[in-house]
Amino acid sequence: MVLKKATVLVIDDDADVLTAIRLLLKPLVKTIVTEKNPSNIISQIEKASYDIVILDMNFNGLVNTGNEGIFWLRKIKEYQPETAVILMTAYADIDLAIRGLKEGASDFLMKPWKNEKLLDAIATIVDKKKVKKVLPLQTNTTAIIGESEVMQDVFTKLKKVAPTDANVLILGENGTGKDLIARALHDNSNRKDKPFVKVDVGALTTTLFESELFGYKKGAFTGANEDRIGRFEAANGGTLFLDEIGNISLGQQVRLLTVLQNRCITPLGANKEIPIDIRLICATNVTPAELADESKFRKxxxxRINTVDIIVPPLRRRGTDITMLSRHFVAHYSEKYNKSTFTFDPAFISKLKSHDFPGNVRELQYVLERAVIMTDGSVLKPEDLVFSSIERSVTQKTSENESLNLEEVEKKAILTVLEKHQGNISKSAKELGITRAALYRRLAKYEL
Incomplete structure (x- = not known):
């Protein structure tokens, strides 16, 4: 049966509901875990990865708005974006159902539920997961690790684009793995047995740009003591990867555009054109908005370079991929430095997930390498994590541009306090200095 491999977590403050669902699902699914206290949701999903969470919308509240359920739905999606959530409530409300589905819920059921409907909902989700799950692409040297929804989207696009000769522009922050994506495109293309040539064009001066990319003839300039082929010619038949394309000058852009249009190069000091056959991949950490600025980049x-774009998500948006990547890097460095196998203290993972990683996967890698080297025991703990001050946090970057609009400030204050008290309405209202009813009105006003 399709449910046999499913892992399910049920959160409801009604013990009878938990018992009923456990008895229904225990013989049918691989794992069924029940939890009465919503404050334990985060610790539960950090201990294990669940295919499905069945979540009540109201917990010990006098006013049944469903806001607590929405709050916990968001937290689950933040920590495990790929986990499907089925919302349940005893209070029929079409608007609430629509709101929950917009926030990422997979289904919405009314209490008392019909067993057949609950089982159908679970089976539908499991079927969709089987279809949607895309295996990471392999490169000749490594695999791209990730199971989050945002990375599944990247893998899907990679698998469609790689076999073609379409020019690809890879966008993403520093440290997100744009090099790996470029390599995966080549290694899964029809050119995989031909050269893969990488050039950091952002670091080239005007003179070096010409000689590095197009080559030169002996005597073309002082120091040119022999003929040298350029990177375009070296990549002939294969893939040319131009990294940091967003940093080249307008003059260099004109020269590059001419070559891409004519599919020919002329080495410095030569009069004869050389035809080239390459697949072009470019990458940049420049935002699409900056690329659209015609004073900096030619449209x-x-x-020409952007037949297809692939946006590599920052690590802070990849949910449980942080745990997967952490286990991968720790295993790698344990072997490299002849250390014993490590286990993770739950607080260690929590600290990792609470960091915004402005340096992305590269920063995570270096942080974990240091932890493996410096730790004496076999359990990695929060104190083993030391984050570099070199990277400026995303929070710092955005704080300068924060809105001072009163409604925005109030909304942010409410969200901050709710998160602090893990969705507890009474404690949040008390800290904000308002009544529960007043807090509920504000939650409805801001659709929180």
Whole structure:
């Protein structure tokens, strides 16, 4: 049966509900865990990965708005974006159902539920997961690790684009793994047995740009003592990867555009054109908005290099991929430095997930390498994590541009306090200095 491999977590403050669902699902699914206290949700999903969470919408509240359920739905999606959530409530409300589905819930059921409907909902989710799950692409040297929804989208696009000769522009922050994506495109293309040539064009001066990319003839300039082929010619038949394309000058852009249009290069000091056959991949950490600025980047070149774009998500948006990547890096460095196998203290993972990782996967890698080297025991703890001050946090970057609009400030204050008290309405209202009813009105006003 399709449910046999499913792992399910049920959160409801009614013990009878938990017992009924446990008795129904225990013989049918792989794992069924029940939890009465919603404050334990985070610790539960940190201990294990669940296919499905069945979540009540109201917990010990006098006013049944469903806001607590929405709050916990968001937290689950933040920590495990790929986990499907079925919302349940005894209070029929179409608007609440629509709101829950917009927030990422997979289904919405009314209490008392019909067993057949609950089982159908679970079976439908499991079927969709089987279809949607896309295996990471392999490169010749490594695999791209990730099971989050945002990375599944990247893998899907990679699998469609890689076999073609379409030019690809890879966008993403520093440290997100744009090099790996470029390599995966080549290694899964029809050119995989031909050269893969990488050039950091952002670091090239005007003179070096010409000689590095197009080559030169003996005597073309002082120091040119022999003929040298350029990177375009070296990549002939294969893939040319131009990294940091967003940093080249307008003059360099014109030269590059000419070559891409004519599919020919002329080495410095030569008069004869050389035809080239390459698949072009470019990458940059420049935002699409900056690339659209015609004073910095030519639109005709953008269209030429951007048949398809692939946006690599920052680590802070990849949910449980942080745990997967952490286990991968710790295992790698344990072997490299002849250390014993490590286990993770739950607080260690919590600290990792609470960090915004402005340096992305590269920063995570270096942080974990240091932890493996410096730790004496076999359990990695929060104190083993030391984050670099070199990276400026995303929070710092955005704080300068924060809105001072009163409604925005109030909304942010409410969200901060709710998160602090893990969705507890009474404690949140008390800290905010308002009544529960007043807090509920504000939650409805801001659709929180």
């Amino acid at each position: 005709d070149l953008i269209y």
